Amino acid sequence: MGIISDKGKKTLTSFSDWVSANSPDIPAEVVYPPKKDDHGHGHDDHGHDDHGGHGHDDHGHDDHCEAAHADETHAHEEVLHEEPLKEASHEEPAAEAPQEEPAAEAVEAPAAEAPPPIEAPEPAKPEEPVSEEAKLCAEVGAIERSYRAVATICGIMLALILVVTVALLPKFGMANNPTVNEVSRRYLEEGIKDTGAVNTVAGMILDYRAFDTLGESIVLFTATITVIFLLQQSRRKDNEGKIGSTEANLSGVRSLPAKVIIRIALPFSLLYGIYVVINGHLSPGGGFSGGTIIGASLILSHLAFGERFTKRFATVDGCSKVMVAALLVYMGLKTYSVYTGANGIESIIPLGTPGSILSAGLIFPLNICVGLVVSCTMFTLYSLFTDWKIS
């Protein structure tokens, strides 16, 4: 929001001095914390938000959360009352200014320091803002209660509608269901002839409806990009300060039995994952299931032996590169099949004998690509969340 102009900032710095000087005298009981915090977020100094947040959460937790929630849902209400709150809302960033310390300290410190900004009134007008807020809080509470009531009613109605609908749907597995039509018949009866895959599901997701599956792989890719985006910043911080790199992350769990068991199980689970992927067109399974098994094995090895061990064969950068390469191969293969299919050109890829490992045309390489994408996504997300903390 940036209410603070240059002039305002000067007065605030001096005010913050005042707050930090007086902080021990001010009692820690807080009556109306919520509003100010929410306004504080709007200010220019976002950098301080999270430090301040800890302090508030330590006390009056419920009040704070509920009212803040009501603020969000009734954002327009907030606007009306912004004026009387201006002084109050100025306090937040100002009081936090002195707390700019390394993160580790900040976590413990604000519990003692945070109350003052909440209660501390402007030196000039001592009681006014508080009484204003008393009314406001009552109002917000009423709105929030009615909002909750309406939300509950809506939720119950939605649930009822869904239950009734599901009850009216055709019974599962009956011969005269609408789902038993020419679509499923062709998938089952001509599937082997059309796609060459003994596993009909693989034929459906990687040949009949392969574009959807490509979309699903891209969903995973998108999710990975967004998570990398969110967490990448702390990676640099880690390299400098090693904040997120705990001993457990680096060298795994201390427990010896766990290490031994995982050491025995790991090769088997990896191998099984690879088996599921490359037999995707022959037996139940395929890229998604096999990829999950491989990804889980990688995560397991990271858990047990830590980063020092896993980084020899799986790093986040490496995984993202493999994922990108797999996606590009997938897109290339799919482009070929779409282009030939849509323009009536005969595809030159042989379907092979159904049942042999090198059969089913493109399904075999596509399964491998999907498996790579899935396993790399799983491992990347896991290591992003464990190694790099959100700052």
Place this chain on the structure above:
Amino acid sequence: MNNIPFITILLAMVGSVIVLLLGKKEKTAYLLMQFIFAVVAALSFVLIPYFLKNGGTITYTLGHFPSPWGNELRFGLMESVLAFAFSAILFLSVAAGKKGVLEDVKSCKQHCYYSLLLLLLLSLLALIYTNDIFTAYVFIEINTLASCGIVMVKESGETLKATIKYLIISLMASGLFLISIAIMYAITGHLLIPALSETVKTLVSSGDYRWPLLATAILITVSMGVKSAMFPFHLWLPDAHGTATTASSSILSGVVVKGYIILLIKIYYRVFGIEVIRSMGILNIVFAMGIAGMIIGSVMAMREKNLKRMIAYSSVAQIGYIYAGIGVGTWAALAAALFHMVVHAFTKPLLFSSAGGLIEASGHSKLIADMKGAGRRNKLAGLGFLVGTCSMIGVPLFGGFTSKVYLALNAGGKMYIFLIALAISSCLNAMYYLLVALRIFSKPSPDEDLYADEKGSASNYAFVISLFAAINIALGVGGILVYDMLIKGVEIL
């Protein structure tokens, strides 16, 4: 010719992956992304004269298996116009907001941002062209994740808060859409739209599964309504659109919410058939929600003191116009709604980009109160804002006027209600937009003139803003051409 939509989809897809690979070379990544936007726009534009001449639609099989078995794309005049408009808006919005992106997004992450933008383009193209509701769902997921990503790029407390809110509400809507697809599949056994609509027709005439069908229609309306900020579900919009970086705000309100509206229109007209939807009473509800959104969105915008949030609330009102147009339920009104969508899609990015310039010219404060004289300091942004204002209010010769006229003329039996709401909403629009316009052009007194030396303008910014303004006026003067195309396009939906 018939390969073009797939090629554009493929370009966006491959581009998003390659841009990510470029890593540290942000400039190359930016240029590649803009190049792909431009190529996609050009290719989509090529389709327009083709369909104008030949008419009809093309169904494109994605793979070797036709309609009830494999995925398909289907496109005609309307789809090509929209694909062109959307890719052009993406191109222009990013060019206009480039400075903001460079400031707000850390340089080591910019390639991720560009990759997300290409994924957004990919999902929008797929939503426009798809002939399969499950493909639509898959690309809705991509769209949701990518748009949440571009909201949070600024990484400040308020954007993260807005992102979480947006993500949760959006995912709930995705879930509802998935449930409705599941119900639909259970009662019809199809996912591709042509086969689906055949089965729905027989179901309607035989009267089987009436309640599940109604529930599906309601769930789809609600889920798309949530995603596109239809009136009672708009609460996420001001936060997400008001806090993000300028380019993201432009794109989110310019194109992202529109993609879902197009999908909803497709489902109404092509899956259910508009008469079925009308007999279910859903059209009237959509119309009522549109009218309510028109007025309440404007009222909320009036109460807003933050410029970007004000513009975001005004989007709620404009989406209300679109839904009111859809709620009338005739071809002409639908075309008018689509035309308004195109106008709004070109106007909102102009407003957001100009607002970005104005905010920059007033010491990065988003409060309207601090903007006094900002339009004098950054003349271009001021002028751009003025053009956008005129278009949103509906001053003759600007795009908004033409689209509102078409909406009003085609409102049919609901004309009186629509006209009254239109009058109220336009007056409210004028009240808040003109106040800002007056404030940014009024001369600040010397002691108020805190940011006299903050100009804030870049060379491509000037070009883009004037292009946006020119397109707005062109849509106002020559709107009949676009409207005609859209009417031809929707009649063969």
